[in-house]
Amino acid sequence: MKMNGAWGSGLTVVNVGYRSTNYWVISAGRSRLLFDIGWPGTMGQMRASLSRMGVPLGEIRYALASHYHIDHAGLAQELKRDGVPLLVLEVQVGAIPLVKRWTKPRDRYVEITTHDNVTISFEESRRVLDEIGIAGEILHTPGHSDDSVSLLLDNGSAFTGDLPPEAGSWDNAAALGSWRLLRERGARQVYPAHGPIRPVDPAPAP
Numbered sequence: 001m002k003m004n005g006a007w008g009s010g011l012t013v014v015n016v017g018y019r020s021t022n023y024w025v026i027s028a029g030r031s032r033l034l035f036d037i038g039w040p041g042t043m044g045q046m047r048a049s050l051s052r053m054g055v056p057l058g059e060i061r062y063a064l065a066s067h068y069h070i071d072h073a074g075l076a077q078e079l080k081r082d083g084v085p086l087l088v089l090e091v092q093v094g095a096i097p098l099v100k101r102w103t104k105p106r107d108r109y110v111e112i113t114t115h116d117n118v119t120i121s122f123e124e125s126r127r128v129l130d131e132i133g134i135a136g137e138i139l140h141t142p143g144h145s146d147d148s149v150s151l152l153l154d155n156g157s158a159f160t161g162d163l164p165p166e167a168g169s170w171d172n173a174a175a176l177g178s179w180r181l182l183r184e185r186g187a188r189q190v191y192p193a194h195g196p197i198r199p200v201d202p203a204p205a206p
């Protein structure tokens with residue numbers, strides 16, 4: 001578990017992850033967003049982790065999955081049942097029904113319904129985040145999957161899910177484009193879904 005203190009922005013970030021996956025809670029006081037949302041069948045573990053890190057479930061205003069793979073979106077439906085709306089980017093809608101394909105009955109995955117989500121465009125993301133006190137935007141960052149998005153805060157913190165590190169992405173044009181976009185928009189620190197927080201790589205030489 002990693003924890004960062006308050007920043008100049010007034011936002012705090014805690015990692016409520018488990019099973020080698022980071023789940024980030026970005027908080028503006030008691031208004032919070034959960035970025036990446038648990039393995040299927042692990043609601044008990046998620047509750048325990050939130051509680052250990054001092055995050056009341058009732059204060060999470062939205063859950064947002066970086067992309068719809070089971071370790072990133074597995075608890076979406078259970079969180080909705082507990083009153084946490086699911087924030088979905090339009091580019092992700094088609095990926096939601098496919099999650100089921102990657103699960104087995106023993107995973108206890110609860111299928112995500114699509115009629116009751118808060119579905120927005122990237123252009124709308126800044127306004128929606130602003131309503132919950134978080135200054136930033138959501139960007140389309142393919143490279144791991146076409147439905148992958150990143151949350152970029154105005155303080156330079158980028159939550160990138162499974163976007164592969166730039167250094168190893170010489171043959172992945174989509175990933176390189178995503179890193180270019182993140183850098184152009186001011187990303188400085190990477191909060192990945194796996195591994196430690198790290199600086200954004202410097203721009204490659206032209």
Ligand SMILES: [Zn+2]
Binds near residue numbers: 067162
């Ligand atoms: Zn993935």
